[in-house]
Amino acid sequence: MERAIVHMDLDTFFVSCMRLQHPEMEGIPLIVGGGDRGVVASCSYEARRFGVRSAMPTKMALKLCPEAKIVKGDMELFSRYSNTVTEIIEEKAPIVEKASIDEHYLDITGMDRFHGAYKWTNELAARVTHETGLPISFALSVNKTVSKIATGEGKPKGNLEITAMQVRQFLNPLSIRKIPMVGNATFTLLSRIGIRNIQTLAEMPAQVLQEMIGMNGLELWKKANGIDIRPVEPHRERKSLSTEDTFHQDTTDIHFLRAVLCGMVESLAYQLRQENWLTSTVTVKIRYSNFDTEFKQCTIPYTSADHTLTKTVLELFKKLFHRRMSLRMVGVSFSGLVRGTYQINMFEDTVELMSLYQAMDKIKNRFGANAVMRCNGAFLKPKAL
Incomplete structure (x- = not known):
C-alpha cells in the first residue's frame, strides 16, 4: 500500500499569532524579535520582500526594511496556540508527530478507502484556520521529505499533492537547498563541483557523495531521490x-x-x-x-x-x-x-x-x-x- 504522509506547517506562525491579538498589524511589514541588539525570530511576507529573514540581526533587518514594525514575541501565547492546533489535529488524524512548535506530520495511509486523503487533509487544514484564525499550508505525499519540501513550495496557504509517480518530476528542478538536511556548508561544498539542483545530486553515485561529505552522504542521496522510510512518530507528552x-x-x-x-x-x-x-x-x-x-x-x-x-x-x-x-x-x-x-x-x-x-x-x-x-x-x- 502506498504511504500517505502529510506535512502541515503554520504560515509565519509567530507573526500570525501576534496579528490575531493586534489586527491593526495586518498587511504591514512586521518583525517579531528582540530590540536593537536582538535577532529576527519571525517576519511577515511583507518584510521578506525586502530580504528580511529569520535569525538576522534586527539592525540589519531595519536597514533592509526601515518601515518594518518590531514587536516583542510572546512564547506563552505561541505555546498556547501551538497546543490548540495540536489538539485539533490529534482529534482527527490517526497518527500525528509534532515536529516543532508550528509543524506536524500525519500518517493517513489507508484513509483513501473511506475518504479521499487529499480532500480529508484539506478539510482538516480549513478547520484549523476556522477554529484558531491561523493560516496553514500542507502537502500530501509518500514520505516526510517530499511532503515537507512540497509544503515549502506551496507557501503561503498552499495545499499540494505529490503522488509517487510525480516525486522525481517535482524534486528534480529544485535547488539542493530545499532538502531539509542541506545547510550552508554542504551547499557551498556541492556548489563548487557544479551540484546545485536536486536532479544532479540524485544522479551522482551514492558512494562518491558519501566519500565527499561523510556519513550523511548516503542519506542525502536518498532524499534527493525521494527515498525516505522514516515513520511518523506519535507525539508523546511523557517523553x-x-x-x-x-x-x-x-x-x-x-x-x-x-x-x-x-x-x-x-x-x-x-x-x-x-x-x-x-x-x-x-x-x-x-x-x-x-x-x-x-x-x-x-x-x-x-x-x-x-x-x-x-x-x-x-x-x-x-x-x-x-x-x-x-x-x-x-x-x-x-x-x-x-x-x-x-x-x-x-x-x-x-x-x-x-x-x-x-x-x-x-x-x-x-x-x-x-x-x-x-x-x-x-x-x-x-x-x-
Whole structure:
C-alpha cells in the first residue's frame, strides 16, 4: 500500500499569532524579535520582500526594511496556540508527530478507502484556520521529505499533492537547498563541483557523495531521490530527558546543591539542542536522608536555553527544599518535548548571547560535552570541589 504522509506547517506562525491579538498589524511589514541588539525570530511576507529573514540581526533587518514594525514575541501565547492546533489535529488524524512548535506530520495511509486523503487533509487544514484564525499550508505525499519540501513550495496557504509517480518530476528542478538536511556548508561544498539542483545530486553515485561529505552522504542521496522510510512518530507528552545524582554523603550545603543542579541543567539543555528538542515542563526531584522523596513541577514556554531552564530549576528547588534535613539525592527532568531548534529566547536575548551559545555548543561538539562549562564558583565551596 502506498504511504500517505502529510506535512502541515503554520504560515509565519509567530507573526500570525501576534496579528490575531493586534489586527491593526495586518498587511504591514512586521518583525517579531528582540530590540536593537536582538535577532529576527519571525517576519511577515511583507518584510521578506525586502530580504528580511529569520535569525538576522534586527539592525540589519531595519536597514533592509526601515518601515518594518518590531514587536516583542510572546512564547506563552505561541505555546498556547501551538497546543490548540495540536489538539485539533490529534482529534482527527490517526497518527500525528509534532515536529516543532508550528509543524506536524500525519500518517493517513489507508484513509483513501473511506475518504479521499487529499480532500480529508484539506478539510482538516480549513478547520484549523476556522477554529484558531491561523493560516496553514500542507502537502500530501509518500514520505516526510517530499511532503515537507512540497509544503515549502506551496507557501503561503498552499495545499499540494505529490503522488509517487510525480516525486522525481517535482524534486528534480529544485535547488539542493530545499532538502531539509542541506545547510550552508554542504551547499557551498556541492556548489563548487557544479551540484546545485536536486536532479544532479540524485544522479551522482551514492558512494562518491558519501566519500565527499561523510556519513550523511548516503542519506542525502536518498532524499534527493525521494527515498525516505522514516515513520511518523506519535507525539508523546511523557517523553523526557532526565538526570539525578545520589551523593556519597548526605548534605544540606545549599551552595553545593545549587551548583549540582546548575550542572545538570547545562548538560540536559545541551542534549536538548543536540537532538533538536524543546521542553515545556520542568521537574525537580529531591530525596531526604530518611528516603522521603518530593517533586515540584512547572510548565514554561518551549525552550532549550540554559539560562531560562537554570532559573526555573533553582526557583523550583527553593520552593521544594524546606525541611531542616540532609538530602541524599537531587534530580532534574525536562518533559513535554517537541521537536524544534529555537535554541534560546530570540525575543529577549541578544545577538552576542546567541553567538555565545553557538560557540559553546561547537566546542562541546568537537571536544566533548565537558570541554567547556559555566563557572559555578559562586555556589561551590572548596569541600565540594
